[in-house]
Amino acid sequence: DRYQLEFKLAYPIDRAQKRTHYRLSIFIFVPQNLGIHRHSYTSADFYRDIQNYIRLKTPSMSxxxxxxxxxxxxxxxxxxxxxxxxxxxxxxxxxxxxxxxxxxxxxxxxxxxxxxxxxxxxxxxxxxxxxxxxxxxxxxxxxxxxxxxxxxxxxxxxxxxxxxxxxxxxxxxxxxxxxxxxxxxxxxxxxxxxxxxxxxxxxxxxxxxxxxxxxxxxxxxxxxxxxxxxxxxxxxxxxxxxxxxxxxxxxxxxxxSSVLFLYRALRREGTVLEQVLYAVAAGVSMIFATLVAFYFQQRYGNFTTPFFAALVVGYMFKDRIKEIGRLISSRYLQRYLYDRRIDVRTMDGQERLGYIREKMHFIPEGEVPPEVMQARNRQLMTELANDGQGEQVIRYDKEVTLFCNAFEHIYPNMPQFTGLNDIMRYDIRPFLYKMANPTERVLYVQNGRLRKAKAHRLYAVNFVLVYQDKDRVQGDGQAVIYERSRAMMDRKGLQKVEVFA
Structure with a gap:
């Protein structure tokens, strides 16, 4: 497909533990001239463009x-x-x-x-x-x-x-x-x-x-x-x-293939906490407005001009305090919670196999981990192409938790299942809208004569995938896997994909 990138990941379970945990991060480095930034490409746009297919891993048999x-x-x-x-x-x-x-x-x-x-x-x-x-x-x-x-x-x-x-x-x-x-x-x-x-x-x-x-x-x-x-x-x-x-x-x-399909129940994460924090913000603003009203009422009495002015000003500040509280709450939730949670179950709903938490946000280059920047391996020409401003960086985090015991109850007469496969397809069409013409005729001189040649204009979007088995890293300190992919594209879509170790 010219318009979709596919990432295939495996999450094997460790039957010696009750739960197996994985953490995946994808850093997307986008050139500045493609016009992709936090105001033009929201998390809703991102989740519209990414599609997850979560399946049982086919039992391994020769x-x-x-x-x-x-x-x-x-x-x-x-x-x-x-x-x-x-x-x-x-x-x-x-x-x-x-x-x-x-x-x-x-x-x-x-x-x-x-x-x-x-x-x-x-x-x-x-x-x-x-x-x-x-x-x-x-x-x-x-x-x-x-x-x-x-x-x-x-x-x-x-x-x-x-x-x-x-x-x-x-x-x-x-x-x-x-x-x-x-x-x-x-x-x-x-x-x-x-x-x-x-x-x-x-x-x-x-x-x-x-x-x-x-x-x-x-x-x-x-x-x-x-x-x-x-x-x-x-x-x-x-x-x-x-x-x-x-x-x-x-x-x-x-x-x-339907025997490998799983049911995915999608919901926003932190909905209850969000409403509680919003209620606290509303309560704080109401306390402020009420205190102002009580003070001016006691000082100047009812039906006086100062009391009327105090009510108006108190309401104005009450409204602003409430909105500022909502804004602070939203930033707190965005920082510490994930955007959404996917509960993974068997198609009949009998077994809950685990859950997946997802989060997407833009980050400044200064917040990109040094190991990721090293894997990105940006060259001088890339810096010049972006006027020294760096690239827009999208960070997509995914945390996977699997309940190992539940896998023993799936299709009891069949070979044992050893984990899940996660196939992610990412639609790159939003990156194409502001691209220039894919080809251009250029003149050059050869043997003293003017000649024409067709030059192909490509744009590079880099993906750095960080794959971490949380249990192993915490246990024996094994290294995290870093993998860089470069998608070369023009206005017509993907032209080639290169993978670097």
């Missing part, structure tokens, strides 16, 4: 464990189908449907981990002939393991009664969930076969690499043919716009 481990969702599914109690028990039927979805979720995670390991092995060694043959064999083994899992899943269909043979709504519901998950699995493995094929094309093309590539291509085509034979409509047609394909692929992905 493809071999998914196929062979008794507690894997694939084998739990087979066991529940063979026991045959699910058509009469909605709870068991629900466990069966969840096992379909978890099979796809864990399969996706396991294949992704394997492919990422291949990419790491290829880094800087893509021309190594020995590595080429070894990777080809590993990818071939991966393909075989994926096919083993997929065959086991599809074999389980023989244990399902035909929908037309029964009016039992549970049978219809379970069979529909099975077919939807089956289509989602087929789309997933076809996509990953293609990704593996692209990796092979980056290697030296010896005989073994070509054989494995041909096998992957055949497997990908077989998946498309399978979906067509099953009557699934998520098949690419090169002569159409493939709107149905994109729509079904997106819906099926959300459907099978």
């Amino acid at each position: 493809l071999t464990e998914l196929a062979e481990e008794p507690a894997s969702p694939l084998n739990v599914m087979t066991r529940l189908l063979r026991e045959g109690n699910w058509p009469k028990d909605r709870e068991t039927a629900g466990q069966l449907i969840n096992s379909f979805k978890f099979t796809r979720a864990i399969l996706k995670s396991a294949i992704r981990d394997e492919l990422e390991a291949f990419v790491r092995q290829m880094a800087g060694r893509a021309d190594d002939a020995h590595l080429s043959s070894a990777l080809a064999e590993q990818i071939n083994d991966l393909c075989a393991q994926v096919q083993t899992v997929v065959r086991a899943y599809r074999t389980a269909e023989t244990l399902l009664p035909e929908t037309i043979e029964s009016a039992n709504p549970l049978i219809q519901e379970v069979r529909l969930a099975y077919k939807l998950s089956d289509e989602a699995i087929s789309l997933l493995v076809e996509r990953d076969y293609v990704r593996a094929l692209l990796l092979l094309r980056r290697l030296p093309q010896d005989e073994r690499v070509r054989q494995v590539a041909a096998c992957l291509a055949a497997c990908a085509e077989a998946e498309a043919a399978y979906r067509r034979a099953q009557g699934y409509t998520s098949v690419i047609d090169p002569n159409s716009r493939n709107e149905e394909y994109m729509y079904r692929a997106s819906v099926l992905k959300k459907y099978t």
Whole structure:
């Protein structure tokens, strides 16, 4: 997406403790000429532009464990189908449907981990002939393991009664969930076969690499043919716009991932304290006005000009004292409290897994921690570009608290969950409004002749992420993680993103 930056964070739980705590801070360094400051970009604007997706972390299993481990969702599914109690028990039927979805979720995670390991092995060694043959064999083994899992899943269909043979709504519901998950699995493995094929094309093309590539291509085509034979409509047609394909692929992905979704209850933090402080401010102002009125009434009596003037002046100061008290209270709350709190629960609301507190505000550069400024690594040209005024700095703080015991009660028949994933998407369109034209024609001289060239104008917005496991830092003093990212953008959106260690 040209208009969104994505940050993905993991919050693993420590089962040895009742609670696990994390603190995250993101410092956004914005050039002065983009017109982003505390008056033009409020906290409400920021929270409008940032979107949080909080999910359960997919249980970690290898493809071999998914196929062979008794507690894997694939084998739990087979066991529940063979026991045959699910058509009469909605709870068991629900466990069966969840096992379909978890099979796809864990399969996706396991294949992704394997492919990422291949990419790491290829880094800087893509021309190594020995590595080429070894990777080809590993990818071939991966393909075989994926096919083993997929065959086991599809074999389980023989244990399902035909929908037309029964009016039992549970049978219809379970069979529909099975077919939807089956289509989602087929789309997933076809996509990953293609990704593996692209990796092979980056290697030296010896005989073994070509054989494995041909096998992957055949497997990908077989998946498309399978979906067509099953009557699934998520098949690419090169002569159409493939709107149905994109729509079904997106819906099926959300459907099978729904077992990882969590319910988020959002509310402002410190609402009660805010009202108490406002009431105190109103009370102080009323005390002042009342004392003034009593004094002048006793001194000059009722229905006199001084008493009337005192009432007016007292009311004037009462109003100002009240507003000043509200202002002081707001600053106090902003300094010591967070903007909002997100309670994280399971979708059925049965388990409260933790809560997240968020806060956003602009800070002067003098308040930026030295370690963050060092990670920012600002150069001379940046100082000159901002007329020596520095940059506008947005600080976004997030404090995460997880209740470790609650994770043991989620999906008891599935593998244990080890934490949460937090995916943050940040819309950068407000940064684009005051940018100049993205390209400009410039003249230069070459070999005595005037020539034209196109120059591209980019703006850099830097993000420094500070990630801290509060328990570990307080316990054994481990270092906090600092990571800097630079988003290069123009009026048309993001052009590239660079990550620095």
